[in-house]
Amino acid sequence: MAVVIPAFNEEETVAEVVRAARELTPDVVVVSDGSSDRTAQVAREAGARVVDLPQNVGKGPALRAGLEATAAEYVVMLDGDLLGLTREHLERLLRPVLAGELDMAIGVFEGGGFASDWGNKLTPHLSGQRACRRDWLLAVPRLGAERWPEPPITDHLKTTAARWDYVELGQVRQVLKETKRGFWKGARARTRMYADLLTYRRRKKRER
Template identity: 70%
Template sequence: MTHSSIAVVIPAYNEAQTVADVVRVALLLTPLVIVASDGSTDGTAQVARDAGAQVVELTQNVGKGPALYAGLKAAEGRADYVLMLDADLLGLTPTHLDILLRPVQSGKLDMSIGIFDGGGLMTDLGNKLTPHLSGQRACRLRWLLNVPGLGQERWPEPAITDALKRSGVRWDYVELPQLGQVMKEEKRGFWKGVGYRSRMYADLLGYRRRRKKSEKDGERR
């Protein structure tokens, strides 16, 4: 059974090997599946399109935050709820989507954040050490679109976490059994993957500094 009041938004950068499987599962839930290709050069956009997704193509690789925002804008006015999914998931099933959506649609939570459980040692460990960086989430589309700085940050998760704390909305983690993802070191090779991960964490750690600077600049105006 599909639900048109739900959008699935999948930011993707060079995920041609896995994005189609994620799209096909998402289409079992809703016809509104949007892949935002973040300047991909490996055919991600076409693979996603062939799998049945609507595709937003960014011409340059600008980051997950701008890609996510572009996907959300494409869904604006067409759905009440949004599911965010990573494009490199392994083992995704409709049950996982239900686990994420159910507490939000029932009104128990304003946002659910998915944590891998049993999807592989390294992905489980990484997800549980930094659960606030999970890309698997469900919430109301309008709320997410209004997160300050969402479309400007290369990685959207810190901006979302900050908005959750500031707005006082109800959120919690939910376990996603037997779900994992392809590690960056596997996709890009070990050393390139380590370098990519290091740059990601450096950018994430700089979020608070950029946020404070933005607030000070706003006060001066």
């Protein structure tokens, strides 16, 4: 069992996520995706193994690097900017996968805060909180080629007819980009993210 946490400039929150993950398993891998702050140092101090990428390559390549850094059969992937996460949340996410009921469980926020809940409910398929078999995730086409891994993961769920469902993570929330980076920088980062997500199928077709 391993927890993989891609993180870009998350020094304020990554330690809390690592500590919750280490209550579940000692195999916690944080991939610092070209962070310019103390993300890597803070994650190590909290007990994670750190893969420190020299430049920012995106969440997809960072996730793949984290998966390649562990040999665990099952993995939980988490964002590095979560607040309120506990071992119980991770066990709830893992339970249907370990029981063989689902191939992937996708965590969605409930009761953690209006903005975080609302955003997660609008686009639950973009959630970064997931549990599945490591070999299944490594088999996702374009996982390491896309800056955001959620669209190729969604495609792979459909093409493999995988069993999946949402699992509520009560009282967990995500720090908004606008809060972390300031309103305008955060808004620009969010705009770039959605632009990249919306053009995924165009890139996929172009490379066929």
